[in-house]
Amino acid sequence: MQKIDGLLMKRDDLYAPFGPGEVNGGKLRQCMMLADSLPVAPTGLLTYCSIHSPQAPITAAVARSLGVPCRVVYGGTNRESVASLPMPRLAMKYGANILLAARSGRHSILYARAREIAEREGDFIVQYGINIIGHGDVLLEAVAAQAQNLPDELDNLVITCGSGITAAGMMIGLHKYGKRIKAVHLVATAPDRRPFIHKTLEGYGADRDFQYHDLFHRPGFTYEKGARAVWGGVKLHPHYEAKTMQWYRASGLPTEGALFWIVGAEPHPT
Structure with a gap:
């Protein structure tokens, strides 16, 4: 901090x-902890996501560190885009x-295809948002622990909300470590995750109560279109924190009395 x-x-x-310049941030930490927590070492990792999402290189980097193959499932795109875009x-x-x-690039369709491939190849699927299904305690605690060094009292905490996993883990940490935050602001760059x-x-x-600010459904908003924002020399991720x-x-x-949570920075291939 x-x-x-x-x-x-x-x-x-x-x-x-x-x-x-490589992959970084809370999602990378979650993916590494997820892989480490598996009772049997995976023979390979497989993920599916948008061609603009850092989840693909995060999963690939973790697979490389484990010495196992990685497969990334994309939809609604072509080889030319894959060859030209930063995350692929x-x-x-x-x-x-x-x-x-x-x-189609819809998550439900990609997940169905990912399951077919994983069953055939024996891969472990890293789900959307580095998902908590079956591994909730590991992933949520990975985020919750990051709340330990926050101030004991704050007026406002601002965090980007995509899959909702980091936001949920953060609030679990606030509760666990007795942090008194008057207002938590979730700034949504994805479909509504409040019920989850x-x-x-x-x-x-x-x-707890939190304030939900829906960017995703605002006219003109597109996930794929990046934004630019810099605070005190810190360049923020164009698809997430820059918009927030x-x-x-x-x-x-x-x-004064506010905290802005940066989940990760944009990696840059060389």
């Missing part, structure tokens, strides 16, 4: 075990085998 230009920032992006290129740099398995978040929090006795920072700057919330 750092204070930058008067604003406290939780710097999960500084978790970069593979070096500067970085996944391939880490050794991933790219599979164009569906005409409340159900998850209830399971840990940590349910734009919201924060327009919100009127003060920097």
